[in-house]
Amino acid sequence: MEPIITRFAPSPTGYLHIGGARTALFNWLFARHHRGVFILRIEDTDLERSTEESIKAILDAMEWLGMDWDQGPYYQTARLELYREYVQRLLGSGHAYWCECSPEEVERRRQEALKAGRKPKYDGRCRDKGLGPGPGRVVRFRCPQAGTTVLNDLIKGPIEFDNAELDDLVLLRSDGMPTYNFAVVVDDVSMGITHVIRGDDHVNNTPRQILLYHALGAPLPRFAHVPMILGQDRTRLSKRHGATSVMAYKDMGFLPEALVNYLVRLGWSYGDQEIFSRDELIEKFDLSRVGSSAAVFDMEKLLWLNAHYIREKPAAELRDLVKPFVRALNLPEKDDVFLERAVATLQPRSRTLKEMAEALRFYVADEVAYDEQAARKFLTPEMLRPFQMLIQRLETLDGFSEEALEKIFRDLAEELGVKLGKIAQPVRVALTGVTASPGLFEIIDILGKKVVIHRLHKACAFIQKRMTSDPK
RNA sequence: GGUCCCAUCGUCUAGUGGCCUAGGAUACUGGCCUCUCACGCCAGAGACACGGGUUCGAAUCCCGUUGGGACUACCA
Numbered sequence: 284m285e286p287i288i289t290r291f292a293p294s295p296t297g298y299l300h301i302g303g304a305r306t307a308l309f310n311w312l313f314a315r316h317h318r319g320v321f322i323l324r325i326e327d328t329d330l331e332r333s334t335e336e337s338i339k340a341i342l343d344a345m346e347w348l349g350m351d352w353d354q355g356p357y358y359q360t361a362r363l364e365l366y367r368e369y370v371q372r373l374l375g376s377g378h379a380y381w382c383e384c385s386p387e388e389v390e391r392r393r394q395e396a397l398k399a400g401r402k403p404k405y406d407g408r409c410r411d412k413g414l415g416p417g418p419g420r421v422v423r424f425r426c427p428q429a430g431t432t433v434l435n436d437l438i439k440g441p442i443e444f445d446n447a448e449l450d451d452l453v454l455l456r457s458d459g460m461p462t463y464n465f466a467v468v469v470d471d472v473s474m475g476i477t478h479v480i481r482g483d484d485h486v487n488n489t490p491r492q493i494l495l496y497h498a499l500g501a502p503l504p505r506f507a508h509v510p511m512i513l514g515q516d517r518t519r520l521s522k523r524h525g526a527t528s529v530m531a532y533k534d535m536g537f538l539p540e541a542l543v544n545y546l547v548r549l550g551w552s553y554g555d556q557e558i559f560s561r562d563e564l565i566e567k568f569d570l571s572r573v574g575s576s577a578a579v580f581d582m583e584k585l586l587w588l589n590a591h592y593i594r595e596k597p598a599a600e601l602r603d604l605v606k607p608f609v610r611a612l613n614l615p616e617k618d619d620v621f622l623e624r625a626v627a628t629l630q631p632r633s634r635t636l637k638e639m640a641e642a643l644r645f646y647v648a649d650e651v652a653y654d655e656q657a658a659r660k661f662l663t664p665e666m667l668r669p670f671q672m673l674i675q676r677l678e679t680l681d682g683f684s685e686e687a688l689e690k691i692f693r694d695l696a697e698e699l700g701v702k703l704g705k706i707a708q709p710v711r712v713a714l715t716g717v718t719a720s721p722g723l724f725e726i727i728d729i730l731g732k733k734v735v736i737h738r739l740h741k742a743c744a745f746i747q748k749r750m751t752s753d754p755k
Numbered sequence: 756g757g758u759c760c761c762a763u764c765g766u767c768u769a770g771u772g773g774c775c776u777a778g779g780a781u782a783c784u785g786g787c788c789u790c791u792c793a794c795g796c797c798a799g800a801g802a803c804a805c806g807g808g809u810u811c812g813a814a815u816c817c818c819g820u821u822g823g824g825a826c827u828a829c830c831a
Contacts, residue, residue, distance in 0.1 A: 707790035719792035
């Protein structure tokens, strides 16, 4: 059996966005599942909008998501000779012709037709003029005007189009560049693509492309049009829905495995399973399980998945991943052993690396800043004595261990006749500045005797200062 | 406007004529665990867009309506 060849063909006119990433993922997964070939092709024929920067951004995002390609990246601008050859073939076989209509003229006639209630398509006035090449001229495809073209889509099933709806699309622009619909076909034919998996915003382009395959005498690939990803308001996902670029998710502290899992699961399912490792995805991915309706992007579920992967990941890896985020907060650097222990306590409490870095603040900062409300509620005069007692006991404690620490607290609470929480919360505020944190004993253990005692002293000083300035 | 696509809890989805008094996940609510917050566990609420058919039987098949989306370029 011939190998399966898929491709991802972004145009470098911006960053790799969520929708494109999912399309790429489906192509990549399909190829990997069938032990086929995955090709990366850059569709840069739009000279106006293509940028070097975008190409780099797309490549970076592909790499971050772990999608490796077997061939390419190919650049359409480096294949111009090939398109011209194919144009000549089509011209020679009578499937294409030169057209001298200017864009303005065509547009004007389009508007008129629209106003008159006719189809706003090219009227084919240059079809039989027998024109040759010349400045300002384009090559158009002589599109069959009768009959129907059917697209047997792997996801949507058979879709029939009336050829009369199609018009003579431009193949070669007046600047000598091929148009998208032509270049894709030439590339897909010449690269031997067996499966064209792309967004369903291309469904309406497909009949013209099929007609081009026919004109070229080339075998048809299989087509699979995957539904779009929508924003909360159910319109095509775009900037105004928030972050749409893949790398923006990296910057927000998402793990690539979470984004991959989320994106693949959006529009594809495998029974009730939600969590998939990369290998499982490759093993189980199948076009037949791709749904046919558009899906709304849901940040909450992505966050849940990200939290899951953060919990699962070894603390040592997370420690390295969170470092850039800690640095971004201008927090001091700590040694790896310390940081890793701190990170481990935050794993079940962080949904993103960014959240984790923020939660790391009290661990690594030199001084803690008290949350105003927390301080007012828990750093009260009656805590002075328990704090002092605690300092004393902690000082005499040799080796810190969570068990020993817990005993000290429980004994103290008992002696004072209060519940553990009555002491724990104020101490938590003294150590972290806030009322929510990892377990008190693990915090103390990690922070170390010196820092803990220092912060308790500081809290006492704070309370005393408050008593004099705000007696009440 | 025309062409095409789509339609199950708020969201992602399972479901391919009887296993469905519609399952899972997320989000939400309540409880348990507990030094706080999370994690975890348990429970609750929540959907087959509407109307016609076909059939002994329909979320599943057909038609229509409504709603949504995409395309309609010398962009991709």
